[in-house]
Amino acid sequence: MAAEADELKALHEFAVELAGAAMRTIAASRPEPATAGTKADAADWVTPFDREVERLTRDEIGRRFPGHRVVGEEYGAGDGDGFTWYVDPIDGTTNFVHGLPWSSYSLAGFDEDGVAVGVVADPARGEILSAVRGGGAFADGLPVSCRQVDSLAGEVLLTEWSKNRPWPGMYTVLTEVSDRFGATRIMGSCALALASVGAGRAAGALIPGRYNLWDVAAGALIAREGGALVHGRDGVSGGVPEDGILAAAPGVADEIWQLWRAAA
Template sequence: MTSRDLDEALSVAVHLTQWAQARISTTRPARGDAAEKSGPGDWVTSVDHAVEEHIRNELLARFPGDVVVGEEAGTSSPVPDDADETALTWYLDPIDGTTNFVHGLPGVSVSLAAVDAEGTALGVVHDVYRNEVFSAVRGAGARLDGTPIVAPASRLGLRGGLLLTEWSGIWAWTGMHGLVTKLQDEFTATRILGSCALSLASVGAGRATAAVLGGHYNPWDVLAGALIAVEAGCVMFDVDGRSDDVPMRGLGVADPEVADAIQAMWHAAVIDESHRPA
């Protein structure tokens, strides 16, 4: 078990995402600033780079033995063989929702998580345009703007509920249409925010019934949001069932009352599409 002061680390993380929120929210990409990264629709801007560089430098200055893995610049340095057992590895997405940012839409967040030998130790998701901070420390619950998130006394279930999901890049993922259709039959609506981190954190905050991310994503997209959801009392699962660790090939979080039902629908949707003639 890490002996690091996780409350101190969380305080630093929140402060850094607050700086990032101010930087991002007062800026729009200049003409020609947005560039394609891995392919069409995968945008990166000078603001992504500037925010990541600042947070990376500040974390390494404050915690010299730690490692930072960022979406834009990769890993700060290899973890040494004799690394302090209390060292954390930070996963940073400086702008989760860059497509929204480029087009001037909401659904933009800063996602920052710290991982130790036991898994995700803390996470912060800062909603840039609502200026809300979702946070969690492992075993200590989740918070919204510093106030503990309390599960609602009564739940809607699937009827009238809300599923959040995200595209796999710009594409639908296997089983996506089937899951949405099965949930429509249960009178559950679906929304796409454009930010994996915000989708997961929003479920934790009780603003949606579930989030299912069935396509491609990276650790910096999901680690913070998944911890926030779990610490708020949600169930985490992959397409095959409940999971204690953050799944990296399909991830769901949901209200405990409906998690198993949604996971079963997701699994059935994937099977149905896999068996459909080409």
């Protein structure tokens, strides 16, 4: 069943606690390519710290909410039913391995009505972006909101590769944004890109490539609760689209979506 408002508030506070613990572990870690491994291919990095953070998250959820289910990037789906947590212990592991300061911890909790709470922690900034369904978006507990703009000129659109390759129409979209005097950035963490829209740091984030729920669910909730519109390929979505996702300030959301649709 769907969580009540008081329960959502408690789950949000719990998620923020988990994000803080994860952020401290990640910030204290010093990975390097020589000691990291790979999974599906040579561009798919994993470190012992990815696994450590996910284990810590799973252990704490199991201790506090033994009936909850956890689905994570490193250890897959656990047992349980009802409320489900999706965790990416380090989104942007390539950056993390190479010492680049753009990676994140992402955790989203789902009930029968969809994403209920979400947190995206940025270890480099020492900051936790979060949201609770119907309750707003926050940066370290303070309310945040998306940008109030009606033009791409001078604004930033974030995107990501599809794995390590361009997604269909990517170069066309980036060129069109540039022609409108907007800037584009490919930073390396889907979760942090989407959450940055809700925090008002980018006009939009477009992630059309392959992803899992743990990559985008928390960031999408933070964007939406910050006032952004969330689109799938077929239009505005109230959930987490499976066919690509755009989160953008209302004044430019349709323009970016039209560029994406025309280029695909």
